Amino acid sequence: MTSQSQPKPQPSLKSKLKIAYSPCPNDTFVFDAWAHGRVPGAPRLDVTFADIDLTNGWAERGTADYDVLKVSYAVLPWVLDEYALLPCGGALGRGCGPLVLTREPGVDLRGKTVAVPSERSTAYLLFRLWAADVVPGGVGDVVVMPFHEIMPAVRDGKVDAGLVIHEARFTYQNYGLHALADMGAHWEDTTGLPIPLGAIIARRSLGPDVLRSLADAARASVRMAWDDPAVSRPYVLEHAQEMDPKVADQHIGLYVNEFTADLGEAGYAAVRGLLTRAAAEGLVPPLGPDALSFP
Numbered sequence: 565m566t567s568q569s570q571p572k573p574q575p576s577l578k579s580k581l582k583i584a585y586s587p588c589p590n591d592t593f594v595f596d597a598w599a600h601g602r603v604p605g606a607p608r609l610d611v612t613f614a615d616i617d618l619t620n621g622w623a624e625r626g627t628a629d630y631d632v633l634k635v636s637y638a639v640l641p642w643v644l645d646e647y648a649l650l651p652c653g654g655a656l657g658r659g660c661g662p663l664v665l666t667r668e669p670g671v672d673l674r675g676k677t678v679a680v681p682s683e684r685s686t687a688y689l690l691f692r693l694w695a696a697d698v699v700p701g702g703v704g705d706v707v708v709m710p711f712h713e714i715m716p717a718v719r720d721g722k723v724d725a726g727l728v729i730h731e732a733r734f735t736y737q738n739y740g741l742h743a744l745a746d747m748g749a750h751w752e753d754t755t756g757l758p759i760p761l762g763a764i765i766a767r768r769s770l771g772p773d774v775l776r777s778l779a780d781a782a783r784a785s786v787r788m789a790w791d792d793p794a795v796s797r798p799y800v801l802e803h804a805q806e807m808d809p810k811v812a813d814q815h816i817g818l819y820v821n822e823f824t825a826d827l828g829e830a831g832y833a834a835v836r837g838l839l840t841r842a843a844a845e846g847l848v849p850p851l852g853p854d855a856l857s858f859p
Contacts, residue, residue, distance in 0.1 A: 661748015772859035
């Protein structure tokens with residue numbers, strides 16, 4: 565066998581694993597202990613920070629050389645052949661869903677233009693499911709724009725409404741905007757399930773032993789952060805993009821919870837429920853019966 569045809573060596577527990585997650589406070593809080601080598605026996609990490617729209621694309625195209633990625637749950641139907649969903653480390657919750665914002669309260673969105681941060685995001689799936697239920701005839705144009713441009717665009721009348729996530733829940737009033745609807749509240753009211761937002765996935769080619777070690781490390785890392793939140797604070801604020809420390813704390817409190825440590829029965833039901841409903845609307849491919857299984 566020539567050197568060109570030899571298989572690429574698979575990472576082991578002795579080599580650094582390449583991971584990409586966002587600089588958002590929930591991710592830096594969760595991964596602080598692990599990224600800084602404080603989780604005993606955990607695989608070492610080579611960390612890249614990237615917004616979730618980038619990691620979604622990397623996972624879907626299979627072009628990036630990352631072993632572990634933080635992605636939207638919405639992208640799972642396209643990537644689960646190559647990646648396994650870890651049962652921990654991600655973001656699910658209650659009362660933490662995306663919002664639709666407008667300049668004036670009570671706007672009728674029929675035929676209106678709505679800005680969204682991505683069409684491969686969980687927020688977008690929740691928005692489409694909400695619109696199918698409550699906007700007769702549907703919205704008009706959907707425009708994808710960078711997240712940080714959405715609230716100014718709504719404020720300035722460039723679009724009729726905007727779909728926002730994360731810390732915008734705490735800051736949209738600063739732009740003089742109104743929350744027209746809460747996608748998470750609609751999801752919880754109609755399903756009784758928590759809101760699936762961000763997932764941690766890892767290459768299946770790492771093998772069952774390494775995948776289990778990744779899950780163990782993620783659980784240990786978040787529990788260490790809970791035990792002594794002050795230790796992670798410098799890492800969180802360093803990457804919080806000038807976010808007010810109080811907003812960073814609210815962000816962590818909202819998105820890091822019991823589902824981060826373990827999806828559990830309710831978490832898995834939420835993920836399968838979202839993707840099954842989205843598939844029924846033609847928004848994503850259907851999941852196979854064992855697609856969410858973990859070694």
